[in-house]
Amino acid sequence: MAIVVRLDELLHxxxxxxxxxxxxxxxxLANLSILKTGKARAIRFSTLEAICTALDCQPGELxxxxxxxxxxx
Amino acid sequence: xxxxxxxxxxxxxxxxxGLTVLNLLYAASIAILLGASFFLEGWPWKxxxxxxxxxxxxxxxxxxxxxxxxxAAAATVHTILRNLQAxxxxxxxxxxFVLRNAQRLNAIAWGVLAIELLRLxxxxxxxxxSLPGNMGGYSPAPWLAVLLLFVLSGVFAQGARMRTDLEGxx
Numbered sequence: 001m002a003i004v005v006r007l008d009e010l011l012h013x014x015x016x017x018x019x020x021x022x023x024x025x026x027x028x029l030a031n032l033s034i035l036k037t038g039k040a041r042a043i044r045f046s047t048l049e050a051i052c053t054a055l056d057c058q059p060g061e062l063x064x065x066x067x068x069x070x071x072x073x
Numbered sequence: 074x075x076x077x078x079x080x081x082x083x084x085x086x087x088x089x090x091g092l093t094v095l096n097l098l099y100a101a102s103i104a105i106l107l108g109a110s111f112f113l114e115g116w117p118w119k120x121x122x123x124x125x126x127x128x129x130x131x132x133x134x135x136x137x138x139x140x141x142x143x144x145a146a147a148a149t150v151h152t153i154l155r156n157l158q159a160x161x162x163x164x165x166x167x168x169x170f171v172l173r174n175a176q177r178l179n180a181i182a183w184g185v186l187a188i189e190l191l192r193l194x195x196x197x198x199x200x201x202x203s204l205p206g207n208m209g210g211y212s213p214a215p216w217l218a219v220l221l222l223f224v225l226s227g228v229f230a231q232g233a234r235m236r237t238d239l240e241g242x243x
Contacts, residue, residue: 031243041241 002069006062007036010055025050085161093154100147107140128204135202139195146191153184172237175230182222189215 011018018036022029027047034040035047048059055062106117110133118125118133125132156177163169192215198204 027243034241035243039241040243042239043243047243 001038001041002066002071004064004066004069005035005038005040006064007032007051010057010062014055016055021051021054024054027051082161082164086158089154089158089161093151093158096147096150096154100144100151103140103143103147107137107144110137110140123204129202132202132204135198135204138198139204142191142195142198146188149184149187149191153181156181156184170229170232170236172230172233175226175233178222178226178229182219182226185215185222186219189219 007018011021018032019029022032027050031040031047035043048062051057051062052059110117115125118136123132123136129135160169160174160177163171163174
């Protein structure tokens with residue numbers, strides 16, 4: 001997937017664990033893990049908003065496009 | 074809408090199984106009668122109430138053709154019941170809105186269409202040979218059922234595609 005999710009870097013910068021983030025934004029740890037490991041195929045705006053609010057960041061800090069990676073099939 | 078009882082699916086399985094057995098018995102009976110008609114003089118026409126002396130000279134051939142059509146219809150019914158059984162089983166398995174079920178519905182639609190065409194063939198043979206008895210008149214219900222099944226198959230396929238799109242969404 002050419003879309004990269006920089007959740008690890010943001011969590012490290014905010015000194016937060018994935019479990020703490022899941023509890024804060026009421027999204028299951030399983031779904032956040034899917035997002036973190038790059039296995040998600042789509043993200044809802046509501047999820048994006050919740051993560052950006054909790055981590056005090058912009059969507060562009062969380063998501064990036066890497067054209068060198070293979071596109072989703 | 075949620076009042077549609079899940080018990081309907083519980084009942085469906087044994088009903089489909091029973092219909093499958095009945096259909097196989099029907100096919101076996103037709104096959105036996107058809108086979109016997111080639112070896113036993115005047116059989117089974119007289120036993121079935123047909124007086125060959127008063128009928129069209131091609132009547133025995135026509136009746137054999139109708140029996141052959143009946144066997145083809147039984148084979149088609151068997152395919153329909155097998156596909157229906159698979160759809161019901163997929164609901165029990167917890168994953169029914171898949172492309173495979175859309176394909177099964179499509180196959181059932183073609184099967185019902187084929188049965189209607191076979192019925193028309195029987196009516197044509199009976200009419201051409203002036204065979205006694207009522208071979209059935211025209212009814213729009215089966216044709217509407219065919220249309221309904223094709224539409225449902227398309228709807229199912231679209232639903233399966235939409236579901237696939239949603240997989241992996243967080």
